Amino acid sequence: MSTIFDFQYFLEMFGIIIDGFWNSLSLSLISLVFSVILGFGLAASRYYNIPVLKQFSVVFTSFFRSTPFIAQLFVFYYGFAQFSTTVRSMPAYWAAVMVLSVSFAAYMGENIRGAIMSVDKGQFEAGISIGLTPWQTICRVVIPQAARVAIPGMVNSFANLFKSTSLAFTVGVLDMTSAAKNEVNLSYRYLEGYTALLIVYWVVLAAIELLQHYLEKKMSKPYVKDGGK
Amino acid sequence: MDKNKVVLSIKGLKKSFGDLQVLKHVDLDVHEGEVISIIGPSGTGKSTILRCINYLEKPTDGVISIDGITVDTHNKADKKKIHDLRCKTSMVFQNYNLFKNMTALQNVMEPMVQVQKMPKAEAEKKAMELLTMVGLAEKRDAYPAHMSGGQQQRVSIARAMAVNPKVMLFDEPTSSLDPELVGEVLAVIQKLAASHTMTMLIVTHEMRFAQNVSDRILFMDGGYILQEGTPDEIFNSDNERIKKFTGLVTK
Numbered sequence: 372m373s374t375i376f377d378f379q380y381f382l383e384m385f386g387i388i389i390d391g392f393w394n395s396l397s398l399s400l401i402s403l404v405f406s407v408i409l410g411f412g413l414a415a416s417r418y419y420n421i422p423v424l425k426q427f428s429v430v431f432t433s434f435f436r437s438t439p440f441i442a443q444l445f446v447f448y449y450g451f452a453q454f455s456t457t458v459r460s461m462p463a464y465w466a467a468v469m470v471l472s473v474s475f476a477a478y479m480g481e482n483i484r485g486a487i488m489s490v491d492k493g494q495f496e497a498g499i500s501i502g503l504t505p506w507q508t509i510c511r512v513v514i515p516q517a518a519r520v521a522i523p524g525m526v527n528s529f530a531n532l533f534k535s536t537s538l539a540f541t542v543g544v545l546d547m548t549s550a551a552k553n554e555v556n557l558s559y560r561y562l563e564g565y566t567a568l569l570i571v572y573w574v575v576l577a578a579i580e581l582l583q584h585y586l587e588k589k590m591s592k593p594y595v596k597d598g599g600k
Numbered sequence: 601m602d603k604n605k606v607v608l609s610i611k612g613l614k615k616s617f618g619d620l621q622v623l624k625h626v627d628l629d630v631h632e633g634e635v636i637s638i639i640g641p642s643g644t645g646k647s648t649i650l651r652c653i654n655y656l657e658k659p660t661d662g663v664i665s666i667d668g669i670t671v672d673t674h675n676k677a678d679k680k681k682i683h684d685l686r687c688k689t690s691m692v693f694q695n696y697n698l699f700k701n702m703t704a705l706q707n708v709m710e711p712m713v714q715v716q717k718m719p720k721a722e723a724e725k726k727a728m729e730l731l732t733m734v735g736l737a738e739k740r741d742a743y744p745a746h747m748s749g750g751q752q753q754r755v756s757i758a759r760a761m762a763v764n765p766k767v768m769l770f771d772e773p774t775s776s777l778d779p780e781l782v783g784e785v786l787a788v789i790q791k792l793a794a795s796h797t798m799t800m801l802i803v804t805h806e807m808r809f810a811q812n813v814s815d816r817i818l819f820m821d822g823g824y825i826l827q828e829g830t831p832d833e834i835f836n837s838d839n840e841r842i843k844k845f846t847g848l849v850t851k
């Protein structure tokens with residue numbers, strides 16, 4: 372415990388964090404897929420004014436956006452477990468996937484809804500006027516145009532989702548936060564351990580941000596004036 | 601092409617938006633190859649007629665028949681029939697509404713490939729013929745954002761023709777264009793009208809153009825067709841409303 376910052380140990384920490392890294396990554400990617408699917412449902416029921424589902428979607432979105440994720444996780448994993456044997460016997464990993472998916476669906480739904488609303492109604496009318504079915508028009512015209520608008524918001528929500536996976540350690544999931552925590556609890560080298568952890572989160576999200584800029588640039592080409600020849 | 605064949609028939613068409621009764625009662629028979637212009641003051645339901653014909657708006661009352669497909673508002677909404685009706689018509693919109701995520705060529709191929717299920721190679725060949733017809737073959741790979749308004753509207757006319765419709769509907773096709781671009785679009789429509797191979801309904805404020813291309817002109821006012829007749833009959837009408845309107849806009 373003589374040096375303030377043991378650089379050697381700091382580097383070794385990355386090898387330890389990697390043990391939990393794959394859980395963090397898979398947790399966030401699986402939850403991303405489910406939250407986008409659910410988000411589509413929420414957005415569609417509001418956009419198309421489907422009775423009951425629309426009201427449900429409004430309340431759902433408001434609730435999950437206004438309450439802390441960790442409290443949602445505790446209510447589900449500890450609270451529901453008091454009466455539900457299904458929850459009690461559920462692995463912590465899958466409980467975290469469920470709550471992450473449902474919670475972030477609220478954000479994804481708003482991203483998707485905003486993006487769909489940004490597509491001019493005339494695009495849909497033009498589609499059905501040439502004989503496409505409404506569904507064909509949505510898939511071939513509306514969604515491709517909305518995707519470009521949705522990307523920044525969805526990447527932002529994914530960044531929050533990825534960071535929220537760190538709270539899964541509270542129910543016993545072995546993610547990279549818990550890998551770091553378990554190690555430094557033995558070595559007492561908190562500064563090295565948790566700094567290494569922050570850097571891993573940062574690197575992952577910085578890479579995703581780069582991907583976002585690349586996608587945005589590529590996808591906006593058809594829509595900006597000076598993109599043409 | 602049979603000049604006596606009624607290709608589009610509208611009977612007792614009514615349309616209200618809430619309490620606002622926009623179309624009060626419209627009857628109209630359109631013959632094959634006929635070019636009809638619809639003129640009249642703003643807000644009198646000209647666009648609404650066109651939008652009811654292809655069911656972009658559901659009429660409140662009335663029967664629309666196009667080439668053997670009949671849709672009656674009193675029968676339960678039949679998705680298949682409405683779809684068939686839309687396949688028999690195509691529309692050129694005031695603000696073009698080209699698909700922004702597709703190139704000019706893809707826009708024109710879309711109805712042929714997705715609706716008519718034509719093989720891609722054949723659709724591309726036909727789409728190129730249509731783009732050539734509107735003078736934009738070299739813009740095949742340009743996206744709408746990279747074309748002028750006049751060019752976009754010409755592509756949208758090509759797309760509307762690719763539908764292979766029985767009736768083409770034009771809703772103020774030049775109203776959003778800069779004055780110097782109006783001519784190129786009117787020229788394309790005029791060429792199409794002169795060939796008399798296509799049945800056309802054109803809502804327009806371009807009076808000289810309407811006078812030149814139309815077989816018949818409808819003057820709309822207050823939710824009715826106030827008068828219909830040849831261009832000469834309309835532009836020499838005794839009706840005070842019509843006189844005032846044509847006098848004002850042709851000046």
Ligand SMILES: Nc1ncnc2c1ncn2[C@@H]1O[C@H](COP(=O)(O)OP(=O)(O)OP(=O)(O)O)[C@@H](O)[C@H]1O
Binds near residue numbers: 617
């Ligand atoms: N979706 C709608 N909801 C409510 N009112 C509408 C709707 N569409 C049209 N209207 C109203 O119906 C009336 C007729 O509209 P329409 O667009 O058919 O007129 P128009 O003759 O085409 O006029 P313009 O020359 O200005 O294009 C207008 O008063 C308009 O405000």
Ligand SMILES: [Mg+2]
Binds near residue numbers: 646647771
């Ligand atoms: Mg109009």
